[in-house]
Amino acid sequence: MNKYAIDGFNDIHYNELKVYDFIKDIIENTMESYGYRQVLTPSFESYDMYNIDGAFPRDKMFKLIGNDGKVLVLRPDATIPIARMAASRYRNSQEVLKFGYITNIFRDSSSTTDFRKEFMQAGIEYMGNSLPDCDGEIIALSINILKELGIKKIHIDMGNVTFLNGLFDEIQIEVIERVKILSYIENKNIGELKAYLDSIEVSKEISQILCHVPMLFGKFKDTVNQAKKLCINQKMTAALNTMEETYEIINSYGYEDYIFIDLGFTNQFNYYSGLIFKGYINGIGEAILSGGRYDTLSSTFGVNRPASGFGINISLLMDTLINRSDEKDDFNILFLYDDNKRRESLNLARKLRSQGIIVDYIHSSLEEGIKKENYKYILKCIDNSFELSTKTDKQLLREEEILTKLKEAKLCI
The missing domain is CATH 3.30.930.10 (Bira Bifunctional Protein; Domain 2)
Incomplete structure (x- = not known):
C-alpha cells in the first residue's frame, strides 16, 4: 500500500x-x-x-x-x-x-x-x-x-x-x-x-x-x-x-x-x-x-x-x-528507430500521423520494455527500406509501399 x-x-x-x-x-x-x-x-x-x-x-x-x-x-x-x-x-x-x-x-x-x-x-x-x-x-x-x-x-x-x-x-x-x-x-x-x-x-x-x-x-x-x-x-x-x-x-x-x-x-x-x-x-x-x-x-x-x-x-x-475496451488497439503502430536512421524514421512517422494513424515512436534500445502485443504493426528502418511486421507476417517495404499497405488495411483516414 x-x-x-x-x-x-x-x-x-x-x-x-x-x-x-x-x-x-x-x-x-x-x-x-x-x-x-x-x-x-x-x-x-x-x-x-x-x-x-x-x-x-x-x-x-x-x-x-x-x-x-x-x-x-x-x-x-x-x-x-x-x-x-x-x-x-x-x-x-x-x-x-x-x-x-x-x-x-x-x-x-x-x-x-x-x-x-x-x-x-x-x-x-x-x-x-x-x-x-x-x-x-x-x-x-x-x-x-x-x-x-x-x-x-x-x-x-x-x-x-x-x-x-x-x-x-x-x-x-x-x-x-x-x-x-x-x-x-x-x-x-x-x-x-x-x-x-x-x-x-x-x-x-x-x-x-x-x-x-x-x-x-x-x-x-x-x-x-x-x-x-x-x-x-x-x-x-x-x-x-x-x-x-x-x-x-x-x-x-x-x-x-x-x-x-x-x-x-x-x-x-x-x-x-x-x-x-x-x-x-x-x-x-x-x-x-x-x-x-x-x-x-x-x-x-x-x-x-x-x-x-x-x-x-x-x-x-x-x-x-x-x-469492453480493446486495449491492444490503443496504438496502431510501434515504430522502433535507431540513431543512424532517425531522420528517415521521423519523416515516415510524420507522414503516417498525417494520415490519421496512431504511431508510438520509440528508440530501439527500449524495445525490451514494450508490450508488443498492444500493437497491430511493428515498424523498423533497415538500410533504405522499412520492415513491417505483424504477428503472422514480416515484409521489407519501401516508404510508398508502407503507405499503400496501411491504406489497404484501412488504418489511414
Missing part, C-alpha cells in the same frame, strides 16, 4: 480514460439532442448553501476553511449549485431552462459497494416545467443514454416522497422518529419497523400501512394498484396519479418495459419534493443513476421555479464498460 494514497481517491489510467471519453461523448451528444446546454459550477462552494434546511447530509461533505475564515466544501452535489446559478442568472421564474453537466463530485460515501469519495458524474436539470412531461423526458433521456452505451439490462425504480409524506401527515412524530421509520422501510426490515412503531405508539391502522410500504415494489401497474388500496388522504392519491401520468408518458417513448415501482426507497438529499427514481444496470447492486423532482429548492435562492433532474455516475459506468 502506497503511504501517499488516500482511500476513496483513485488514479485513472489511460485505458480507463479511453472508456471515459467514449461515455462522455455519448452523454454529451444525447443531452444536446434533447436541447440541454452544458454548464459548470465551481469545485468549491459555501458550506452554508448546502446546509439550507438540511438539504444535504453534513457528514457527507469535505469541508475546509478559506483564507477569509468562511467554511467551504468541495462540491458534494451538482443540483444545488446549478439551482443557485440559475436563480442568480435567470431571475424570471417563468423561464424554462434546460442544463446539462459533466463534473467531479466529492462525497464521503456510505455505499457498501462503491467506496469512491471522488467520482465523475453527468446529469441534467430541467427547470421551469411542473408537468409530468418534464419527468417523463428526464427518465426517457436517462434510459436513452444507457441504451446508446450499449447497455441492455436496464431497471428504473420510480418512487414518490409525497406518498410517504402524506402518510406521515396522519401521525404526530419527531423528525428523528421519522428518519428511523424511513430507514426501516428502505431496508425492508418489517420486523424492526413494527416493533419501533409499537414503541412510539403509532395507531394500528397507520402501523399496518407503514409495514406494507416496504413490500410495494415490482411491476408498475400491479404495484400501483396495490398502493391505491392504502391511500388514506388526497396527498397519497395525488402522488400515485402523478406516477401513473409519468408512466404513460414514458410509455409513449417506448420505454415502459424498463419501469418498475418501489415506494419504499428514499433519497439522502432532502430537497426532493415529489417523484424520485433510481436506475440499475447489468445486475449491479448500486444505483448507476438517480434523480427526481425538487420544486422548492430554487425558492431558497429567491426564485420560485419547479424543477426535475438526474445524475448518472460515470465512474461506475466506466467500471461496467472497461472490459
